[in-house]
Amino acid sequence: MPAIKERSHKAQKVLERFEKKLNRQIVGSLVACVHCGMCTQSCHYVLANPGDPTYAPAYKGDQIRKIFKRHFDWTGRVLPFWVKAKSVYTDEQLEELKDVVFGKCTNCRRCTINCPMGVDLATFNRMARGLLVSVGVMPEGVAVVSKDQWELGNQMGVLKEDYIDTLEWMEEEMQMELDDPQAKIPIDKKDCDVYYSINPREVKYDPRTIADAAKIFYAAKENWTMASEGWDMTNFGLFSGDDDLGGSVAVRLYEKVEELNARKLVISECGHGYRSTRCEGQNWGKKDVNFTMESSVITMLDYVKSGRIQIDAGKNDKIYTYHDSCNFARSCGMYEEPRELLKLVVNDFREMYPNRSENYCCTGGGGAMSMSEYSQRRLKSAKVKADQLKATGANVVVTSCHNCVDGLNDLIKHYKLGMEVTQLVNLVAEALVLEPRVAPEEIPAAPEAVPGADGLKGKKILVTDDEPDFLTFISTVLEDNEAEVIKASSGDEALKLAESEQPDLITLDLSMPGRSGIEVFETLRKNSKTQNIPVCIITGRPEMRKLIYDRPVPPPEGYVDKPADEDDIVLNIRKVLKAGHEKS
Amino acid sequence: MTEEMKINNSILRVSKDDITMLEVDCFVYYAQSNLKLGSGFGGAITLRGGQSIQKELDSMDPINVTQAVITEAGNLKAKRIIHANGPKFQEEDLERKLSDTILNVLKLADKEGLETIAFPPMGTGFYGIPLDVSASVTLKTIKDYLNGQTGIKEVTLSVIDRREFEPYHNRLLALS
Numbered sequence: 001m002p003a004i005k006e007r008s009h010k011a012q013k014v015l016e017r018f019e020k021k022l023n024r025q026i027v028g029s030l031v032a033c034v035h036c037g038m039c040t041q042s043c044h045y046v047l048a049n050p051g052d053p054t055y056a057p058a059y060k061g062d063q064i065r066k067i068f069k070r071h072f073d074w075t076g077r078v079l080p081f082w083v084k085a086k087s088v089y090t091d092e093q094l095e096e097l098k099d100v101v102f103g104k105c106t107n108c109r110r111c112t113i114n115c116p117m118g119v120d121l122a123t124f125n126r127m128a129r130g131l132l133v134s135v136g137v138m139p140e141g142v143a144v145v146s147k148d149q150w151e152l153g154n155q156m157g158v159l160k161e162d163y164i165d166t167l168e169w170m171e172e173e174m175q176m177e178l179d180d181p182q183a184k185i186p187i188d189k190k191d192c193d194v195y196y197s198i199n200p201r202e203v204k205y206d207p208r209t210i211a212d213a214a215k216i217f218y219a220a221k222e223n224w225t226m227a228s229e230g231w232d233m234t235n236f237g238l239f240s241g242d243d244d245l246g247g248s249v250a251v252r253l254y255e256k257v258e259e260l261n262a263r264k265l266v267i268s269e270c271g272h273g274y275r276s277t278r279c280e281g282q283n284w285g286k287k288d289v290n291f292t293m294e295s296s297v298i299t300m301l302d303y304v305k306s307g308r309i310q311i312d313a314g315k316n317d318k319i320y321t322y323h324d325s326c327n328f329a330r331s332c333g334m335y336e337e338p339r340e341l342l343k344l345v346v347n348d349f350r351e352m353y354p355n356r357s358e359n360y361c362c363t364g365g366g367g368a369m370s371m372s373e374y375s376q377r378r379l380k381s382a383k384v385k386a387d388q389l390k391a392t393g394a395n396v397v398v399t400s401c402h403n404c405v406d407g408l409n410d411l412i413k414h415y416k417l418g419m420e421v422t423q424l425v426n427l428v429a430e431a432l433v434l435e436p437r438v439a440p441e442e443i444p445a446a447p448e449a450v451p452g453a454d455g456l457k458g459k460k461i462l463v464t465d466d467e468p469d470f471l472t473f474i475s476t477v478l479e480d481n482e483a484e485v486i487k488a489s490s491g492d493e494a495l496k497l498a499e500s501e502q503p504d505l506i507t508l509d510l511s512m513p514g515r516s517g518i519e520v521f522e523t524l525r526k527n528s529k530t531q532n533i534p535v536c537i538i539t540g541r542p543e544m545r546k547l548i549y550d551r552p553v554p555p556p557e558g559y560v561d562k563p564a565d566e567d568d569i570v571l572n573i574r575k576v577l578k579a580g581h582e583k584s
Numbered sequence: 585m586t587e588e589m590k591i592n593n594s595i596l597r598v599s600k601d602d603i604t605m606l607e608v609d610c611f612v613y614y615a616q617s618n619l620k621l622g623s624g625f626g627g628a629i630t631l632r633g634g635q636s637i638q639k640e641l642d643s644m645d646p647i648n649v650t651q652a653v654i655t656e657a658g659n660l661k662a663k664r665i666i667h668a669n670g671p672k673f674q675e676e677d678l679e680r681k682l683s684d685t686i687l688n689v690l691k692l693a694d695k696e697g698l699e700t701i702a703f704p705p706m707g708t709g710f711y712g713i714p715l716d717v718s719a720s721v722t723l724k725t726i727k728d729y730l731n732g733q734t735g736i737k738e739v740t741l742s743v744i745d746r747r748e749f750e751p752y753h754n755r756l757l758a759l760s
Contacts (some may be wrong), residue, residue, distance in 0.1 A: 009674075009675075009676055010673075010674075013674045133675050134673065134674060134712055135674055136672060136673035143623075143710075144622065145623070146710055147622065147623045147624035147626075147709075147710040148624050148627060149630075150624060150625075150705075150709035150710045150746070151624030151625045151709060151710065152624060152625070152627070152628060153744065153745075157623055157624070157627040157631075158630070159628060159632065160602070218681065244712075245709075245710075248709070248745070248747055249747075251746075251747060252745050252747075255746060257743075315617060322590040357594055481745045484623075552635065552638060552642075553633070554634075
């Protein structure tokens with residue numbers, strides 16, 4: 001008689017929880033697969049790895065299915081060898097399962113759409129992620145982001161003071177641009193019609209989207225507010241499979257909306273955030289809400305169609321295509337509204353093929369952008385997406401998802417497509433035609449002078465980048481804004497110049513040959529002569545964000561994604577210099 | 585959201601606050617064995633308190649489950665931080681380990697002459713200990729300790745939302 005295998009504590013706990021997670025939807029998907037192969041060609045991982053069957057959705061599903069059959073289905077209990085039922089015994093087997101459920105699937109649900117049996121791999125793949133997370137088996141990036149969202153209330157670890165500071169900064173920028181001191185970003189205002197919730201990525205890496213939304217609310221004369229807490233509408237519980245996190249995050253947001261007695265929760269352009277907040281959160285959190293929830297795409301579309309804001313599509317004069325986010329489109333049905341809005345705010349729109357429910361994932365979905373160990377695998381699988389983008393002939397890809405912005409930017413750089421990525425909020429704000437403002441009778445006191453507000457005059461900036469074109473571009477942008485620019489094309493040169501020139505700020509590329517930007521950054525921080533010089537990272541490698549923030553030195557003061565436009569660069573550098581000025 | 589009760593000569597309180605912003609003699613960080621601060625509250629400690637805290641931790645050896653060590657608190661309003669390596673992720677013998685961890689924190693605070701101390705909801709959230717289990721074990725262990733000889737005058741259970749507040753609040757009321 002063969003010896004009875006001993007099961008590890010973690011494996012035992014996974015099995016105990018597995019049973020509790022089973023419901024009709026999951027069981028249906030676990031038993032329905034007939035291995036017909038229809039899913040195979042629908043998966044971007046398979047298309048990039050045609051000789052490797054372990055990427056096939058049916059195979060990936062089988063890694064979970066065999067455990068289900070062994071323990072919870074009579075066929076596997078009675079005839080395990082017949083139905084390929086197999087249990088899980090060791091921690092190593094859990095690690096192998098982790099590699100499949102986190103590293104070989106973005107939960108994009110394209111295979112689901114193409115399954116004649118209705119097998120929803122993403123649903124039970126997510127469940128399997130949750131089982132592993134419950135015993136501490138997960139990619140490090142998932143752990144970092146989940147812990148941030150549990151403990152600090154947002155998934156990027158943005159501190160409350162930094163969030164408020166960013167809103168105030170954006171308000172100042174808007175007031176200057178509109179020449180109206182009454183243009184506000186209200187915080188915790190009660191009884192508003194609109195409560196605007198955002199993705200922490202907007203605070204940390206892309207504050208212009210907040211300013212653009214504020215400009216649109218201003219133009220629409222909306223009675224709106226943002227919140228000091230409960231402002232993050234993203235939800236890493238969707239990606240990690242942790243329903244407790246999903247419920248906790250959603251309820252924090254719902255309770256704040258109720259506390260402020262807002263009539264409508266508007267969710268900024270984020271695919272998984274929209275799905276989590278609008279569609280899943282009430283189930284996870286076991287809470288009903290008495291207010292309306294809608295995507296900002298719908299809000300903006302209503303403003304344009306009702307004439308509440310005026311638009312000049314001619315201001316957006318490039319060639320645009322649209323990328324359907326998996327969560328926003330395939331999982332929530334938002335196909336036509338973003339296209340309708342896009343066609344109203346640009347003149348040249350080119351459809352991408354395939355599109356809508358058949359569109360391919362940006363390959364950064366399902367939390368993949370936080371899992372740096374799978375970056376190469378992810379970028380390889382992005383080939384089909386790159387081909388799709390290229391075939392449109394567009395030079396700008398628009399998407400209603402922050403995660404897709406990062407995923408697309410990364411693959412565009414990897415495949416050298418030379419395209420920009422933007423969101424509808426940016427295009428609507430750009431196309432706004434504002435009514436001439438009637439000056440008030442009393443001229444308000446001039447705001448306190450902000451260094452750099454009228455340019456970067458008098459500021460010495462060291463620009464570091466190994467790509468000559470980008471080095472010239474950033475330098476030109478800064479010189480146009482009256483900064484004194486010093487250029488370095490390598491890490492070693494940057495270190496020398498930083499010490500000898502003592503600039504007011506250093507911009508730093510992360511991926512450079514020789515000494516990498518990460519190493520240069522750490523060396524700058526450890527050198528007493530350079531440690532207090534603010535650093536703004538400008539990189540096309542979003543997956544390296546975590547690495548730079550994990551260094552045992554204070555984090556960089558600014559961060560800009562490539563490709564970056566002139567406004568992004570100048571805005572971020574002015575923010576860093578302003579923060580430095582306030583500190584001093 | 586605050587509720588408190590008197591135990592012997594000490595106050596035991598449940599309050600909605602950001603633990604890293606409290607002005608107390610010390611607060612507890614639910615640490616890993618390698619003493620890396622990491623993300624979440626660890627990230628807030630680093631950003632608000634400065635790098636000196638991690639540097640101090642780096643000079644220490646890894647600690648076992650239930651052990652606790654103490655550091656300065658850098659630029660934070662608290663004077664010290666107790667880093668306690670509690671049980672995680674459905675670990676075996678979880679309730680006993682959690683109770684021992686809390687006990688070791690209280691003993692360390694007494695040894696260091698600290699009078700006001702704040703705890704997070706120990707092991708809940710990311711580390712997956714159910715809130716009702718954590719509330720029950722934490723408050724019982726603290727109550728028993730405060731009923732003995734101690735110089736600790738105030739213990740605050742610092743929670744971040746209503747979901748965390750309610751089980752601790754209910755358990756606190758049940759103690760009285």
